[in-house]
Amino acid sequence: MGDIRRPFHHALAVSEKHCRGCTRCMKNCPTEAIRIIRGTAQVNAERCIDCGQCLDACPYEAISIEQDDFSRIFSFQHRIAVFPALFFSQFSDDVPESWIAQSLYDIGFTDYYESEFGVDILKSISSRFSVYAARKPVISSYCPAVVRLIQIKYHSLVDHINLLRTPMEITSLYVRQLYQDKGISAKDVGVFYVTPCAAKIADIKTSEKGKNHLFDGVINLDYLYNLVCGNVSKHKKRLQQSKPLKSTVSGNAAIWSLAKGESAMVPGRSLAVDEIHNVIEFLESYETNSIEDLDFLELRACSQGCAGGVLTPENKFLTSEKVMKRAKRKGPLDDETQRRISHESRKIDRKLKIDGYEAHNTDVLDDDISEALKKMDEIEKISTLLPGLDCGLCGSPSCEALARDIVLQKASWSYCGVLHLKKSHPLIQEIWGNKFSRNS
Amino acid sequence: MDVSIELTAGDFSRAGTASSRIKKILKQLNVPPDIIKRVVIALYESEVNVVAHSYGGNVTCTITSEGIDIVVQDQGPGIPDIDLAMSEGYSTASKEIREMGFGAGMGLPNIRKNVDALEINSSENSPTTISMHVKFTHTQEE
Incomplete structure (x- = not known):
């Protein structure tokens, strides 16, 4: 079997200064990617899937996640933030959404979208298909850490991975199309993804998915959270007059990143597994003894899905609860947004599928x-x-x-x-x- | 290399131990995924057969660079009519075993579909030995 591997980009780094070689990360790493060499944890780039377990395990803050310089957004005339819906649920209850939205403008963005808006776009293009792969059950491609895990360890399942682009990518395609239609040059439009985890950074920066340029940079969710909190505490008075915010996502789509959020929307029999060690346990047994009539598998590296991402400051269980509550309040999109989506989305529907995923032979002796x-x-x-x-x-x-x-x-x-x-x-x-x- | 695993009659929860172990080994040997899948199916069905129908037994796998030989031996009670056992849907499994989701009569037919060579030695009231071989390279008809 030919091994045509392209290297993965990694977003996690170990600080030699802070690492004590305590072995906690090494023992927690689900792919056995870490070794202690000369007192410092060393990560094997071929085995690391950027799941962030090491960061969670480290008591010395020796593991960090790379991040683009925030000022990079200002090299674009139009600066769009794309973030998971759960961003709104990171703040305490006395900070209304309109303050958060206004703060994003104050900080420097000119527009924002919730990444799950891509789900609404997908649904509008076709109510029939929302997943696509050579074989059933289709495995969700939403969590990049899981996709990588399958690429390095579960080769028989590689062609089960959903080939449709993820909601955040579809959102970016849509936004870019929108600006292009307004006659704005692509080089003036900067789309930035606000990430809840390391795996999404690694995914965006690994060009494996093809030439389509979708994001101009990545901002870590905790960093943006700090900026918004700072802005809120400084300008509370002014923020009280901020306009009601625009609706950028439907209720159904808003829960997509939580555990069971995506699988709830896929027709047929589906199964949802969260937390990387659980995912591994499941895939090991699934490979030996497959389950009949299964249509879809939602697998997430973090416990509680993206609510448990290493860059989300709020407690994951509370986040889940808040996101669910918010989704219930939201309901479907308004008619005008719906009309605009159906009009615009036709222009991007040919860009929605990617070619495929490669297997990486890391276990071969x-x-x-x-x-x-x-x-x-x-x-x-x-x-x-x-x-x-x-x-x-x-x-x-x-x-x-x-x-x-x-x-x-x-x-x-x-x-x-x-x-x-x-x-x-x-x-x-x-x-x-x-x-x-x-x-x- | 040889791997040998004991199987206890009635211990359905541990059926699959041999197949997962062999799967892990074959992955490290760079055996193509579709061939690993065939080995795993044949092995798993054999494990279930021993657990469900026999008084217990063992599986021995011999792995070479060309392929894998699997020998499943049990302590009886034997298969009275092998041709009948090989037909799809035929099963001697008890009601209890069927209720557990096993005993659909697909065991031996499924094994035959997934191996390159199969030999069954058995008769009523005697131990059964099933020998199979799976090649690690694709044959022409595939």
Whole structure:
């Protein structure tokens, strides 16, 4: 099988200064992408899916998410923010939506859209199809961390991934079309995505999806949250006079990014799984024993869907509740918006599908199968000789991973600290009994 | 390399252990996904067969660079009419087993569809041995 991989862009970085090599991120990483080398966590670029589990696990704030310079928005005459609907639900109840919207203008944007507006556009183009893939069940492409996970680990499921663009991408296409129709040059229009997680940054900056240029930059949601909060506290008086805001998303679409939000809108039998370890557990069993009559799979790397994104300041359960409440109040789009969508969306409908996703062979031991078999045998042998504590002292997440690293010449036997222990020491006996005496 | 796994009669919750383990190994050997899928289906059906119909047994997989040999052995009670067992929809499964979602009579037919070679040795009141082979390269008819 040919391995035509294009490198993934990654949005997570480890600060050598802050990292203590504590192994927490390494042990929490769902793809075993992290090793501790010379006291610092090192991330394997081929295995990392930018899910953000490491950032959640780190108590020393050693893991950060890249971000574009905010002032970049001012290099465009028209500056449009596209953000997930849950952005409105990050603020305390005494900050009305109109203040938040007005603050976006105060900060420097000239217009804004909720990314789930793309769902309304999609629905208006065709009430029949909202997902499209070579095989059923169609797997949602909404969460880029899950898409990458499938690309590196679940090759038999790659052609199940939905090929329709995600709502945020459709929103961008639509907005750009709108400005083009007004006779505004494309180079004067800057569309910026406000992201709840690292995976979306990585996705936007990996050009794998084709040449279509959709976003001019990414702004981290917590950063924008801080700017809006600052503006609200400074200009409370003036904001009280702000106009009622425009409606940019329907109630049904507004819950799309939450767990069960997307699957609720897809016809047929669908299943929703959230949190990356759950997703892995599900995919492992699904690959062995598929489920009949399943039409759609909604898989999200974060618990509670995007409400649990690492860049969302509000508690994820509270966010979910607030988003649901807001969606209930909203109902369908007004007739005028609906008319405008059906008129405009015809112009972008040929750009809605992407070509496909590639598999990346990260787990393969050797391109030559006989060599790979030999390595497999060696790994098995070494695994039985290692203590099986998965303590992480060697810098690998588990004894099995160390065995693999040894065979792939990325580590050596001497890395195992437990094997170095003086087994006759009374303390060792006290803790482990005579568990380790037999292997020496 | 060899992998051997014991199967306990009636332990449906653990049927699938062998197939997931083999799946993990084959992925690391760069075996094409569609072939892995066939191996997994054949293996999983075999596991269910042993768990549902026999007094227990074991699966032994031998993996070489050319393909995988799977030998499933149980301790009886044997298949009286192999041709009948090979026909789709025929099942001797009890009501209880069918209620659990197994015993649709697709086990052996499904195995046959997914392997390149299949041999069944069995008769009434004796152990059953099923040997299968799946090649790691695509054959012409596919």
